[in-house]
Amino acid sequence: MQYTAMDKAELQRQKNAVTEQYDAYKAEGLALDLSRGKPSAEQLALSMPMLNLPMEKEDCIAENGFDCRNYGLPDGVPEMRRVFSEITGLPAENILIGGNSSLNLMYNTIVYSLLYGTVDSPRPWIREEKVRFLCPVPGYDRHFGICESLGIEMITVPMNADGPDMDAVEALVAADPSIKGMWNVPKYSNPTGITYSDAVVDRLAKMKTAAPDFRLFWDNAYIVHDLGNTGDSLLDIFATSKKYGTEDRVYYFTSTSKVTFPGAGVAIFAASEKNLAQIRKIINVQTIGHDKLNQLRHVKFLSDKEAVHAQMMRHAEILRRKFSIVLDTLESDLGDLGIAEWTRPVGGYFVSFDALDGCATRIYELCKNAGVTLTSVGATFPYGKDPCDKNLRLAPTFPSDTDLSKAMKVFTTAVKLASIEKLL
Ligand SMILES: Cc1ncc(COP(=O)(O)O)c(C=O)c1O
Structure with missing residues (x-):
């Protein structure tokens, strides 16, 4: 009763x-x-065999001949980019391999936008009177933590069974040029576990935004994290936004944190050529290259989509x-x-x-x-x-x-x- x-x-x-x-x-x-x-x-324990793979000199050479024990190759080793391309369905050339954490890449891309602006910003975000982000709720606390820490005002929108309430999202982004971004965990969202429907992804890709430099922060953290043999399917945000000429609005992230080891996995940032041209320059000032030996270890352990x-x-x-x-x-x-x-x-x-x-x-x-x-x-x-x-x-x-x-x-x-x- x-x-x-x-x-x-x-x-x-x-x-x-x-x-x-x-x-x-x-x-x-x-x-x-x-x-x-x-x-x-x-x-x-499932990933312990990765740590026991041989790492002799010849194992440290990437398929393009690069000696990964040394500085360089800031975009990541080609074979790791290829594995991520297979998993995400994105072109390998649109993928940059980062360090161990996608959250770190998300934080960085927001800081870049604040300091330098994006490729289509009238000015760096920090010079705007207000910067606002849309946050579907309930959502991921660490996304909200980044915004709070960087002084970005958060506006909540309800999360429905098929993704964020798109009527609310469209109305807000169309009316308010200070809304520069939106958080998305499009597959098995944290915490509700829902996956965005094709219709929601399509509307996000095509919606009109008052801000010329609006970005979808596409945190596909649970991209391969199905509980059964076949999981939810998610419409490709890149292909869809390309169709509408809005591919510059997508900043895409994922990582192997919950495939191999959190804190010792491999994370990626993917974006349009135009976005990458800008962001690559900034990253190349920050680092002479990420941990390529870890990338090679990962590829040896998980060599393709089937292995993942x-x-x-x-x-x-x-x-x-x-x-x-x-x-x-x-x-x-x-x-x-x-x-x-x-x-x-x-x-x-x-x-x-x-x-x-x-x-x-x-x-x-x-x-x-x-x-x-x-x-x-x-x-x-x-x-x-x-x-x-x-x-x-x-x-x-x-x-x-x-x-x-x-x-x-x-x-x-x-x-x-x-x-x-x-x-x-
Ligand atoms: C939605 C979401 N994004 C990102 C992360 C953290 O990812 P990473 O380990 O790649 O920094 C988590 C971890 O729980 C998460 O739930």
């Missing part, structure tokens, strides 16, 4: 039972963590188990109560959970007091403020199965208790 259909006396009875259960969990002195969107040790897919299916086997624990517990404990909604992603790293309005902070506190750490309340919104105080991000990947099962039981108990308190 739904909590919302219960009278006060019945709710009070439920509260007594749930409180008893909650106190029992609390007495266990747990220390569990559901907050971290990172691979488990079991997943990291096989690796991701090994990850998926582990991740399916973890997602099942989370989704089955939510369904069995909360499915009938009418107090919550959650996403059921077929890829990515997160489940997005919406409680009754005004309950997220209380759920977080109840979990914390019982020894379960959740991602901070509000983290999925700019400035850390969820206006409805209802969204929580669940990260199933890192804990062991046993810890995850226990943490989810504590979580659903906390959700019940917070909801009853709200309804009473």
Whole structure:
């Protein structure tokens, strides 16, 4: 029976039972963590063979003959660009290989835009009175952190099941020239796990923007991170924007952080020829080349799209188990109560959970007091403020199965208790 259909006396009875259960969990002195969107040790083990590949002198020579032990080749080794081209479907010549982190590349491209302007900016962004970015919510806290740190004002737009609310996006970018950018995690979005529909990608590519230098920050972090053999498909933003003559609006990022090792993977930035001509110049002032030996190691380990897919299916086997624990517990404990909604992603790293309005902070506190750490309340919104105080991000990947099962039981108990308190 739904909590919302219960009278006060019945709710009070439920509260007594749930409180008893909650106190029992609390007495266990747990220390569990559901907050971290990172691979488990079991997943990291999948990439250990890469570290044992031979790295003799001949292994350090790229296919174009370049000795990768030395300075140079700032665009990256050709074979790594080719693998990324196969994965992304983008032309290899539009791809620059960076260091280990795509987030770092995102931060850098925004700083470049602030300092120098983009190729089509009337002036550097920092000389504008205001620079604003559109942020679909709930979204990725580190995107919001970059904007906050660099003084870029964030405007939220709702994230729907097929991507951002495009009516809202189109109206905003058409009217306001200070809106220079928009964050996008177009496949298995962090945290909702949804993938943009073809219609949404098409509208983003063709929409009219008041700013001549508007950029889509296309963070395709979960491009190959399907939980099953076939995943969601995503329309190619480059090909689509090219069709409309808007290819300069796309800044594209991804990395192997959750394919091999976070912090020791390979990240890319891809853009139009015109954008690359400008950005290459800036990067070439910043560095004489990134870690090419790591690129070669990666290509040896994952030599083509098929090898990457096989690796991701090994990850998926582990991740399916973890997602099942989370989704089955939510369904069995909360499915009938009418107090919550959650996403059921077929890829990515997160489940997005919406409680009754005004309950997220209380759920977080109840979990914390019982020894379960959740991602901070509000983290999925700019400035850390969820206006409805209802969204929580669940990260199933890192804990062991046993810890995850226990943490989810504590979580659903906390959700019940917070909801009853709200309804009473
Ligand atoms: C959407 C999204 N983008 C980027 C990153 C970080 O990527 P990288 O490790 O390449 O910096 C993450 C990590 O969780 C993420 O969820």
